[in-house]
Amino acid sequence: MLPKLKLQILHKGLLLLLIPFALQIVLFVQLFSLASKSEALSVEVDKLAVKQAVISALAGSLVSVIQRMLGLTLGHTGTVKNTEEAIEKLHARSAEARQILESSGVKDVFDSKLVNLIEDVQKDQVEMLALLRNYQNEKANSEDRPLEAIADLRELKTRWFKFGRSMFLLKQMMDEQVPVIQRQIRENQAQREKIKPMLLFGIASEFGLTILLILLFLKDITGRLQVLVGNAYLIPSGKPLSARVSGTDELAYLDTVLHSASDQLIEASEYRKSLMQMVAHDLRSPLISMKLALELILTPQDESTRASRVMSITRNVGRLILLVEDLLTIEKLESGKMDISLDAVDLGKLADEVFETLASHAQSKSITLKNEARGVVIAADPDRLMQVIANLVSNAIKYSKKNTTVVVSAEAEPESVKVAITDEGEGIPAVKQAKLFEKFYRTDPDAAEQGFGLGLAICRLIVDAHGGRIGVVSREGKGSMFWFTIPVEPEV
Numbered sequence: 001m002l003p004k005l006k007l008q009i010l011h012k013g014l015l016l017l018l019i020p021f022a023l024q025i026v027l028f029v030q031l032f033s034l035a036s037k038s039e040a041l042s043v044e045v046d047k048l049a050v051k052q053a054v055i056s057a058l059a060g061s062l063v064s065v066i067q068r069m070l071g072l073t074l075g076h077t078g079t080v081k082n083t084e085e086a087i088e089k090l091h092a093r094s095a096e097a098r099q100i101l102e103s104s105g106v107k108d109v110f111d112s113k114l115v116n117l118i119e120d121v122q123k124d125q126v127e128m129l130a131l132l133r134n135y136q137n138e139k140a141n142s143e144d145r146p147l148e149a150i151a152d153l154r155e156l157k158t159r160w161f162k163f164g165r166s167m168f169l170l171k172q173m174m175d176e177q178v179p180v181i182q183r184q185i186r187e188n189q190a191q192r193e194k195i196k197p198m199l200l201f202g203i204a205s206e207f208g209l210t211i212l213l214i215l216l217f218l219k220d221i222t223g224r225l226q227v228l229v230g231n232a233y234l235i236p237s238g239k240p241l242s243a244r245v246s247g248t249d250e251l252a253y254l255d256t257v258l259h260s261a262s263d264q265l266i267e268a269s270e271y272r273k274s275l276m277q278m279v280a281h282d283l284r285s286p287l288i289s290m291k292l293a294l295e296l297i298l299t300p301q302d303e304s305t306r307a308s309r310v311m312s313i314t315r316n317v318g319r320l321i322l323l324v325e326d327l328l329t330i331e332k333l334e335s336g337k338m339d340i341s342l343d344a345v346d347l348g349k350l351a352d353e354v355f356e357t358l359a360s361h362a363q364s365k366s367i368t369l370k371n372e373a374r375g376v377v378i379a380a381d382p383d384r385l386m387q388v389i390a391n392l393v394s395n396a397i398k399y400s401k402k403n404t405t406v407v408v409s410a411e412a413e414p415e416s417v418k419v420a421i422t423d424e425g426e427g428i429p430a431v432k433q434a435k436l437f438e439k440f441y442r443t444d445p446d447a448a449e450q451g452f453g454l455g456l457a458i459c460r461l462i463v464d465a466h467g468g469r470i471g472v473v474s475r476e477g478k479g480s481m482f483w484f485t486i487p488v489e490p491e492v
Helices: 010-071 081-102 111-139 145-235 251-295 303-335 347-357 359-364 382-399 455-465
Strands: 343-346 368-372 377-380 405-412 415-420 470-475 479-487
Touching: 145 251, 145 347, 145 479, 251 303, 303 455, 343 347, 343 382, 347 359, 347 368, 347 382, 347 405, 359 368, 359 382, 377 382, 377 479, 382 405, 382 415, 382 455, 382 479, 455 470
Parallel strands: 368 405
Antiparallel strands: 343 377, 405 415, 415 479, 470 479
C-alpha cells in the first residue's frame, strides 16, 4: 500500500524561505526596539549633559556671588563708587544664575526639592543684595544715621547666616547629584554600545541559520536522490532493492513505487519460472503419454486395447484443456477482466448441485457429503461461487480418509456470510498454510494425485472479486476447515 504524502518537497522549500523570513521579521523588530531605545538613551544622555552643565554653571555663579557678597559685607570694596560697581556686578552674576535656571529647563532636569532650594537661594541672594546696598548707603552717612547703619548690619549678618545655610545645603545636594549624573551617563553609554554587537549578532545568526538550512535541504534532497537513482538502476537487473528512502515527501513516495514495481517484477519473474517448470512437467507428461498411446494405436492390437488407448488420450487432452482454462481464468481475474454478475444464490441448492457433480468421486472413497447450508441466500455470481465450492469440496474428498464425512455449512455474520467446508483428513502443517492460496503451490509435489496448483489461487481471486476473504483452519491429524466470506453487500 502506497503511503500518504505528508511533508512534501514544496513544503520543505516554503519552510526554507519562511524560517529566514521570520527571523528577518524578528531581527527588524529587535532593530526597531534597539533604535527606539537608542533614541531614548540619546535624549536621556542629552538631559544628563544639560543637568551637569547647569550644575557647573550654577556652582560657578553662586561661588562668585558668595565671594563678592562676602567682600562687600566685610567692607573690602573701599569707596562708595567701588561698592556700587561691585553690587552691579553681583546683580549681573545673579541675573546670569537666574537665566541659567530659567532657560536650561532645570525644572525638567532636577527634582522639585533641588529646584525649590535653588529658587530660595536666588531669592535670598536678591534680598541680600538689597540689604547690602542699604548698608553701604547707611555706612556712608553713618555720621548722620549711626543707629540705622548698625541695624542694617545686624540684619545683614542674620540674613548672611541664613543664606550660608541655604548655600551649604545647595552645595551638598549638588555634590550628591554629580556622581549620580556621571554614573547614569556611563550606564547610558554602555547601553548604547551594546546595540552594535546585538545588531551584528542578529545578522550573523540569520545568515548562519539560512546557510545551515540550505545545506541541510540540499543534503536531504541529494542524498535521497542518490539512493533513488541506485534503486532505479537495480530494477532492470531483477535484484531486490535493499535501501529505503526515508521521509514522507514525493521522493519517499517515488521510492515506495519503485520498491513496489521491483517486488512485482521479481514476483512476475518467479511466476514465469514457476510457469515454465509447470509447463515442463504438467504439459510434458501428458504429451509424452499421448504420443506413446498414439504410437501404440498404430500397432496391430484388439479393439478393447485400442479403445483404452483412446480413452487415455482423451483424459490427457482434458487435463491440458483444464490447465489452459485455469490459466486463462487466473489471467482474467488478476487483470480485472473477469465479469462478476451478481444474483441471489441459495447456498443449500448450490451445495446440492456440487454434491451431484462429485458424487461418484465421493462414493469411490465411501465419503459422506453433508449439506448444512440450506436456507441461506446471498448475492454472488452463481457460476463463480459454484466453482469455489466445487474446488474446495473436491480437495476435501481428495485428501480425506475413507468412510469419513465432508460438510458444507453457512453462517450469517453481521456484515457477511461465512461458508465453511470441513473434512476429516490428515490436516495441513502450519508452515504450509500461508502458501496454500499462491499460484502453482502444492503441499506435496511428489504425490501421485496432484493438480496444477491453481485451484486454491483461483478460489482466492474469485472471493477477492466479491470483496470477501478466504482462509483455512487446520491441525495435523485433525482435518481441515476451508472457509470464505461473502459480504452482505458485495463490492464487485
